[in-house]
Amino acid sequence: MQPVRHPLRSERIWGLLLASPALFIIGVFSLLPTLASFLIGFTDWDLLGAPKWVGLDNYTSLLADPVFPKVVANTLLFVVLYLVLDLVLALALALALNQKLRGLGFFRTAYFLPVVTSMVAVSIVWEWIFDPRGGALNEVLRWFGGEPVHWLSDPATALPALVVMSVWKSLGTNVVLFLAGLQALPGEVLESAEVDGATGWRRFWHVTLPLLGPTVLLVGILAGIRAFQTFDSVYIMTHGGPRRSTTVIVYWLFQNAFTYFKLGKASALAYMLFAVLAGLTWVQWTLRKRWVHQEQDT
């Protein structure tokens, strides 16, 4: 039997104590606001004066708000377009960069450069690219005899234009993740596939891609969350317009909180977004068994 020890000799106490600065910061700046915003979601509050308890009013009025379905549709469209474009392009680029090419280091750096550039700078450059008069994109179109397109002021093209820019911006991260995944693939499996006569497209489709499953899952979840959280490009380039076509959930949340000062409605919206994200992550996680073939039991 062990003798009774002084509390300071207990490693559990020491562990907690050493973690306390981090716990303190997480608690004050992350957990408390999270809890507070959940409660604010049941109030009517414009930052000035005391919040008024209104129960589920914010949730019911959100569901009745004609803007709400539009914002949800915009967000889903953004996420789907972004995911498809991002995953396909990132994987294609990673496969290309996984070859033994000349100047590989240059290309790997080049694709990563937008990731470390601030979204504000990127947005300003892309505003010029999308400028209907003399912008780079329309100039290229003109060489091929195309009519100028009002990329950011046409409700039909504004959201896809933002998706293209966002994919360009974040592509580097996913390329790096895919590259890491590709380089971790067991060489012997690929080799034996080749010996068995599976080359090129067939080898990719039947061997490489299934083996890459865990990476695809990871990249998919991360990219999906990022797409759901899109805000800065909308804030800088379109302000949610034209005709609400680029008002995505987080931008609308910001507008409600800090332009219209409806903190309750904004907080309710945040929790709805959280529920959707948690749900989608759960679905992805559950479905992974179906298509992630090789997952180490961790």
Added chain:
Amino acid sequence: MFRTGWAIRRVAGDGCYHGLAMPRPARSRALLALTSLMAAVLVACAPAHSTALRFSTWGSLDEIATLRPILEAFTRKEGVPVELIHIPDEYAHKLRLMVVGGTVPDVMFMSNEALPGFARKGVLADLALRLAKDGQLRERDFFPQVLDAMRWKGTLHGLPRDLSNLVVFYNKDLFDEAGVPYPKPGWTMADLQRIAPKLTVPGKRWAIGFQPNPLIWTPWVWSHGGDIVDASMTRCTLGDPAAREGLQVYLDLRHRQHVAPSDKDTGNARMTQLFATGKLAMFVYGRWAVPGYRRKIKFNWDVTTFPAGPAGSVVDTDASGWAMSARTRQPEAAWKLIRHLASRESIEAFTRSGLIVPSRPDVAYGPAFLSGSPAGSRVFLDVIAKGRPTRVPPAYDEITWELIDGLGPMWTGEESLDEALPPVIKRVDALLAEVR
């Protein structure tokens, strides 16, 4: 996730903290150091108490450069230091967060559009009594309409620095070239429609700018006798005949007469740039464009009144000025600062940059405002009598967004007035009905 946590505990149980297995006194010292560090962090988070007046404002760096010497003069005179809080963007948003955080500035620069939101919640002090009792400032030092713009439900919540209204800027050289006489104060919309085609060279140069911004198109509605919301701010009145007429006249400049540029013509260029580069003969805008135009514009230019419609030439008389926190611990010092900022000397300094139409007639009718281009600066003062402040219902910002976004397709010509208006009116009515 749970496994990771369990793993750490197991590792800890295995005694992997050997590096930290210090003798006991050392441990206590470490603990002491840790707690004092945390205490230091907590103290650093608490707001520092000082006697400095906290004063928030927005504005360009040029404006701040004008402001600093004025604040320094105040500190020299009254012995009270001023902490300047410069918030160039998202002003109302940051100010509200300061109110919540209990760090509301003692003195706040504020526009008449933002003022009701703060006044309604009791954030701003009532200044009427202080002004009435003041030995240096009097109510009649200010234009009455401008002082009114700083009132909410009859209570005075700020002393105005400036008023903002709209006039027509025009390029004299383009008028000379076209052989058209300059527009004189008192001219009408019929005059505009008559001369506009002569000032237009299709695809190259246009008679008048086109801005799909409620601030700019509101005078077209008002000058026809219409309005955006009714006086009780319970109903959107854009569908009433007079308002529709005003909107239609403005729309026709672009889509029927083709004397105003379309989006296709301008791309992302702003109207103020088009005017500065000689592509617009006329352009409706405010005084704040003057400092830039004085520096940049090479051609001859001047200003005149907004063209009169059936209800006259009616533009806004909005204002911004200095308000005092209702919770300030130094009300006397805060009032002295406001009084100093609103003094003749300070307002003159602000006016000399060309940026503002001063709130004080003694400055407005003096050389600080009237000398220098534009020669016709008096126009800014002559329109005050008929001007009116913008109506600010509680959901003002959201309504403005709906007006900009909802009417967008109408201004581009994709939708007619009849198609675009009803959904916008419905939405604005719903926002007006929201009881806060």
